[in-house]
Amino acid sequence: MNLFFFLMSILYGIVKFLHIDFVPFTFHGIPVGLWIAYLIVGVVEVVLVFALSMLAVIIIIYVFRKYMADVQNRIGPNRVGIWGTLQLIADVFKLIQKQDIIPTSADRTAYRVAPYIVFTPVILGFILIPFGNVSILNLMVVNFNYTILFLIAFMTIAPVGEIIGGLASHNKFSLYGALRSAAQDMGFEVPMLISLIGVIILAGSYSANDIVTAQRFIPFIIPEILGFIVFFLAMIGRQSIPPFDLPESGSELVSGFSTEYSGMRYGIFYMGNFGFMALAAFVVAVVYLGGWEGPVFPGTIWLIVKGAVFIFIFLLTWISLGRVRIDQLLQMGWKYLLPLSIINLLISAGLALYLGGVF
Amino acid sequence: MEDRVIEINFGPQHPSTHGVLRIKVKLDGEIIVDAQPVIGYLHRNAEKLAEMGSYPKGMIYIDRLDYVAALNMELGYVLAVENLMDVQVPERAQWIRMLMVELNREASHLIWLGTHGLDMGMLTPFFYCFRERERILRIFDEITGSRLLYNYFAIGGVYSDITPKAIEMIKAWTDDFGSKLEEIQSILGKSYIYVSRTKGVGVLTAEDILSYGVTGPMQRASGIKRDVRKNSPYLYYDRINFDVPSRTEGDVYARFLVRIEEMRQSIRIVKQVLDKLPQGDFYNKKYSKPMLVRLKTTGESYVPTESPKGEFGIHLIGDGSSIPYRVRIRSPSFANLSSIPTMLKGYKIADLTAAVSSIDPVFGEVDR
Numbered sequence: 001m002n003l004f005f006f007l008m009s010i011l012y013g014i015v016k017f018l019h020i021d022f023v024p025f026t027f028h029g030i031p032v033g034l035w036i037a038y039l040i041v042g043v044v045e046v047v048l049v050f051a052l053s054m055l056a057v058i059i060i061i062y063v064f065r066k067y068m069a070d071v072q073n074r075i076g077p078n079r080v081g082i083w084g085t086l087q088l089i090a091d092v093f094k095l096i097q098k099q100d101i102i103p104t105s106a107d108r109t110a111y112r113v114a115p116y117i118v119f120t121p122v123i124l125g126f127i128l129i130p131f132g133n134v135s136i137l138n139l140m141v142v143n144f145n146y147t148i149l150f151l152i153a154f155m156t157i158a159p160v161g162e163i164i165g166g167l168a169s170h171n172k173f174s175l176y177g178a179l180r181s182a183a184q185d186m187g188f189e190v191p192m193l194i195s196l197i198g199v200i201i202l203a204g205s206y207s208a209n210d211i212v213t214a215q216r217f218i219p220f221i222i223p224e225i226l227g228f229i230v231f232f233l234a235m236i237g238r239q240s241i242p243p244f245d246l247p248e249s250g251s252e253l254v255s256g257f258s259t260e261y262s263g264m265r266y267g268i269f270y271m272g273n274f275g276f277m278a279l280a281a282f283v284v285a286v287v288y289l290g291g292w293e294g295p296v297f298p299g300t301i302w303l304i305v306k307g308a309v310f311i312f313i314f315l316l317t318w319i320s321l322g323r324v325r326i327d328q329l330l331q332m333g334w335k336y337l338l339p340l341s342i343i344n345l346l347i348s349a350g351l352a353l354y355l356g357g358v359f
Numbered sequence: 360m361e362d363r364v365i366e367i368n369f370g371p372q373h374p375s376t377h378g379v380l381r382i383k384v385k386l387d388g389e390i391i392v393d394a395q396p397v398i399g400y401l402h403r404n405a406e407k408l409a410e411m412g413s414y415p416k417g418m419i420y421i422d423r424l425d426y427v428a429a430l431n432m433e434l435g436y437v438l439a440v441e442n443l444m445d446v447q448v449p450e451r452a453q454w455i456r457m458l459m460v461e462l463n464r465e466a467s468h469l470i471w472l473g474t475h476g477l478d479m480g481m482l483t484p485f486f487y488c489f490r491e492r493e494r495i496l497r498i499f500d501e502i503t504g505s506r507l508l509y510n511y512f513a514i515g516g517v518y519s520d521i522t523p524k525a526i527e528m529i530k531a532w533t534d535d536f537g538s539k540l541e542e543i544q545s546i547l548g549k550s551y552i553y554v555s556r557t558k559g560v561g562v563l564t565a566e567d568i569l570s571y572g573v574t575g576p577m578q579r580a581s582g583i584k585r586d587v588r589k590n591s592p593y594l595y596y597d598r599i600n601f602d603v604p605s606r607t608e609g610d611v612y613a614r615f616l617v618r619i620e621e622m623r624q625s626i627r628i629v630k631q632v633l634d635k636l637p638q639g640d641f642y643n644k645k646y647s648k649p650m651l652v653r654l655k656t657t658g659e660s661y662v663p664t665e666s667p668k669g670e671f672g673i674h675l676i677g678d679g680s681s682i683p684y685r686v687r688i689r690s691p692s693f694a695n696l697s698s699i700p701t702m703l704k705g706y707k708i709a710d711l712t713a714a715v716s717s718i719d720p721v722f723g724e725v726d727r
Contacts, residue, residue: 071483219582252712319482325707
């Protein structure tokens, strides 16, 4: 059962209990009552997903700050709330209060829209993550046959926002950040998609749910180790976190595409980045580590544990590695990751041909 | 071709320009066509100010030249004045000076190492370096009473004696620092990303070095093994053993290795100085403070010293009055910085930050 129908049945139960049964109401044959019910359930779902993804972002940023501080002999946030847990909330309040500065020569519309183009797809991506099965309830907001394609599509939109923001700022550093962002995405997107095709071949489906259930015996990381490496590196690259933070590259391009951004617009970029980190970790866990499949514990806990492992790896690379140069990055993308992903595709095609029944 | 070139100002306000350096960079895509350093944003007229007061009063301006290695700056001034006036300095004071100068060299190189890591996109080594530097600053605080600008070396000695507690602190530090340095070096030097970004970047040949007057670790990284401490020893550098590290590649990575090795040699020097530190006066009792202000002299003197950035010296001219006629500062970073156009042409933007931070410029000294 889908989460949608689950919420629908809860709504129906409440409606019946309160004796305000508007659902069967029709107007000239149009089922208006049912539409209203759909709308209510839809809003509830959106709020749920938004709250969930924001919670993930808050937890990741807090853990990141504390962990980074611990590595670097610092204390980290410890003033706001207990152990500094409310620091991010305080930061957001501060950023909202700030003056909204838009450069006079900037393209105002594009400049304003860009942060949301980065931020929204991340939230949308959470809709498509299968969070597990609780008895017959499928914890997935929407479940259809092409979820993984849509997931990748949402992840592809985010860098477009970076490019638009960089170009709209009318600043040379921003321009360079945007161009680097474009080059980096081209370099990583193709190998990422090709390595994902291997998984799709093995699972025989585009649905994230089917990909998870296909890994109930062997997670895809074992037959698809090459693909996993490519996909994981591409995921680090797509988030633009160190060592691949070239669009931002703090020490070279001031702040890259976000140089002119300040206040909450910058905050939205920032939260979008961390949201993308959570999304990327969950996607890797779903595609290569068997998502919510696991013994003893409920599936959702397995997924969160697997996602947390990847988030920690992301944070550790962030803390410990320097930045690569643009030519080295493109070399890596086109010269190493692309051939590797094609080899992986051939391997998985062979596996599907001869051992197709296993998965 | 010409319309494809974009001109970008790196600095004076930029996260990786080490103070107020401005580089006018002409870029063709990511490749640097031309880079010209523009300096003068931190000009404080130190030379002329030092020419307005008596000889000991010049010290406070000299202190503020290379503010991360203030004692090395003071040493250059003190040696020049003493050379000019034939002041005898007690042996203990000379050894204390050597100790302090080497400690300050470590502190300066640690700042360089931290900011260099920062420029390469690594935040973590920065904090480790500052943790280690903090211990050196505590030692300075114990001995001199201040942490950044000391005004500690006096004409004819030093202002205060080195305390037993400070000696304990220095001993603890020398025992410990080698392993810490190893740790910090491994973060950068064992990282494939760092090594591949610095090898073959910002190359200066030996001819470039000589024609620009580049000195210090940059010179030794390009194959010219010249260290003022060895070649024309001042203080008692001829009485102790240390090596002068040198490489021949002349790139950023070679400079990194040379500086790290220099820090190891500094630990060796500090250990030997602690062993040889004699008892006695820490200043020449003939030169009391009121008398220092009235010192009069004629003549010229220049004593080159090896500051963390290179050869540092002050050309003093006395005209017979109690204030110096001319205080000409030979600052190493100024000469080193002039090699930027040669060092950057043809490399990428990302190499700019790597190469500039490998110069280790401090702008108090460049602009004076």
